[in-house]
Amino acid sequence: MVTLVSYIIVSAALLGIGIYGISVKRNAIRILFAVEIIVNAANINFAAFTRYLNPPTVSGQVIVFYSIAASAMEAAIGLALILVAFRLNGSIDVRKMDKLKG
């Protein structure tokens, strides 16, 4: 039986995968993957909660609409930053980006 809880569990698992990626990975592109996975986990929650709402409203879907557009922008900016970092450092290893460290 698919209930609201099923969607929340899938979303929580995706959030866990994303947090693992952000905290452990060193490649900047992999970290971007993890951020996108977390955003998608949030989107599933919005879509699921708005579907199970009674009476039905459209607001959850509107929020997911904005969220998808915002995270596409975030991916474009993030990838441009990764390109700049690669050009400056010759590497996209985030552990080596320590030039601002005192």
Next chain:
Amino acid sequence: MVEVALTIPPDVVFIAFATVTLLAAILALQAKELIYGAIALGASFAGIAGMFILLDAPYLAMLQIAIYVGAVVVLILFTIMLVRREEGEEVTEQRERGEGAAGLWIAGLLAVAIAGVAALAGPNLPSTPPGNALPVSQLGPALVTQYPVPLLILAFLLSAALLGAMMLAKVER
């Protein structure tokens, strides 16, 4: 539920989409080659689009396919091609001892905590969606009548992000 699910039980469809989404997400982070990881990320996004269809949000599923699978993953693939390993240093995923385990513990505990709270609150949450799903045609009027200001802000933000990304990635000569 959607018409396709009439022959196959919706539970099976949901479990299939959930499995694809979760396994592809894990593969995206763990694949040896970054390029396979990007393709797995696309598969994960496609699984989430399937879940949107199960949630009676076909417009979101279309957006998910068009923007995530169509644009973001392709953008990532191009960036991976530009950030070539032969030109720069290889990013080693060699990590200090215990770091991977610590990340796994934090992520696992958080996910189990959220899922546990949701399961405990399960009896109070609605188990079946209300019978009448909202038609897609309601989304457009809601965007321009109920939420016009966020829509305009989003438009400005999109153009600003486009210009910013172009400025950042520009090669100065």
